[in-house]
Amino acid sequence: MTWLGEQLGRIADDMPVRDLAARAIAVHQRRRRNFMALAAAAVVVITMIAVTVAVRALPGEPRAAARPSAPPELPVIKVGMLPTVESAPVYVAQSEGYFQEEGLTVEPVAVTGAAAATPQVAAGMLDLAYTDYATLFRANEKGKDFTIVAGLYRSAPEDLAIVVSAKSKIRTVRELKRKKIAIPNLGGLGQLTVTAALKRAGLKPRDVVMAEKPYPEMLRALSTGQFDAALLAEPFVTVGREGGRLRIVADAIPPEFTDLHTAGMAATAQWVRKHPRTLAAFQRALAKAQHLIASDPRRVREVMPTYTKTSPKEAAVMTFGSYPAELDMAELKRVADLAHAHGFTERPADLGSAVGG
Numbered sequence: 001m002t003w004l005g006e007q008l009g010r011i012a013d014d015m016p017v018r019d020l021a022a023r024a025i026a027v028h029q030r031r032r033r034n035f036m037a038l039a040a041a042a043v044v045v046i047t048m049i050a051v052t053v054a055v056r057a058l059p060g061e062p063r064a065a066a067r068p069s070a071p072p073e074l075p076v077i078k079v080g081m082l083p084t085v086e087s088a089p090v091y092v093a094q095s096e097g098y099f100q101e102e103g104l105t106v107e108p109v110a111v112t113g114a115a116a117a118t119p120q121v122a123a124g125m126l127d128l129a130y131t132d133y134a135t136l137f138r139a140n141e142k143g144k145d146f147t148i149v150a151g152l153y154r155s156a157p158e159d160l161a162i163v164v165s166a167k168s169k170i171r172t173v174r175e176l177k178r179k180k181i182a183i184p185n186l187g188g189l190g191q192l193t194v195t196a197a198l199k200r201a202g203l204k205p206r207d208v209v210m211a212e213k214p215y216p217e218m219l220r221a222l223s224t225g226q227f228d229a230a231l232l233a234e235p236f237v238t239v240g241r242e243g244g245r246l247r248i249v250a251d252a253i254p255p256e257f258t259d260l261h262t263a264g265m266a267a268t269a270q271w272v273r274k275h276p277r278t279l280a281a282f283q284r285a286l287a288k289a290q291h292l293i294a295s296d297p298r299r300v301r302e303v304m305p306t307y308t309k310t311s312p313k314e315a316a317v318m319t320f321g322s323y324p325a326e327l328d329m330a331e332l333k334r335v336a337d338l339a340h341a342h343g344f345t346e347r348p349a350d351l352g353s354a355v356g357g
Helices: 001-012 017-057 060-067 085-095 114-122 133-141 187-202 215-223 235-244 269-274 277-294 299-305 312-317 328-342
Strands: 078-080 105-110 129-134 148-155 160-165 180-183 209-212 231-232 246-251 261-268
Touching: 017 235, 078 114, 078 277, 085 133, 085 148, 085 277, 085 299, 105 299, 114 133, 114 148, 114 261, 129 133, 129 148, 129 215, 133 148, 133 187, 133 261, 133 328, 148 215, 160 187, 160 215, 160 235, 180 187, 180 215, 187 231, 187 277, 187 328, 209 299, 215 235, 231 269, 235 312, 235 328, 261 269, 261 277, 261 328, 269 277, 277 299
Parallel strands: 078 105, 078 129, 180 209, 180 231
Antiparallel strands: 129 261, 148 261, 160 231, 160 246
């Protein structure tokens, strides 16, 4: 006998026949409603569990997810930096407290260029340093073991220029034949860009004299006649132009160099292996600063007077490129190919060994 039959039999003893069906149906509907309510509650519970699991499975905020549980191996590091627009992300990260958030104190040390910084990195005097990629590829070809650990800068028109004194009679690159040109370091990207400019003008490197001079000293060297021309980077191009002290002869970023990824951060491969948490902390803070600059480029103009002799007015009108947070292997290959094509390296760079961390 079914449950419904049993209920009808029991109720029949106490009720008139006409009420049996109605009462049985009411009981059945009540139990059905109870069952449906229970089922609905179960669905809610299951849904909440599923949502909780799904939320926990979502990727967290990148910086927090990547941060190791242990602090950096080195709480304080020395970082070699050039006083140009290329270095801005490091100073933005410092001013915003991003390094401190990572448990890291960064002490910037002024360097004259990548070629001057690499020996200090190799000797352990600096932990990390600014590098232009051409210098690093050239150094590694000569047996060094430097590693690119972060990108810094991507060029823009006239952020690197060949200039002369405002009083100079030189108007074209062709007129630089047998002249003396100041560059920050021999053997690096600066010399590479000048070499390319000379080639476009029908000249060869041997047709001029290139000698080293730090960027901050170039304007005075031009005004005193120590040099006939100079390769200047921002903010020094703007400082000289706004002060009426120089004239641009040629943009040192020609079409073949347009949007070139020019600078990054480097360390020795041994340092990278020994200090992975320190490097990771530095990379996270630097990337955060680069993302901040991408969303608000004014940060570069605001920080520039803090580490260069640039006034806020000059910083407001200077030219600068962009600050990619990710290394672009295709762009690094482009630099390597240009360095090889202009004779700065004997063979194309081994990007696999040059990029790490």
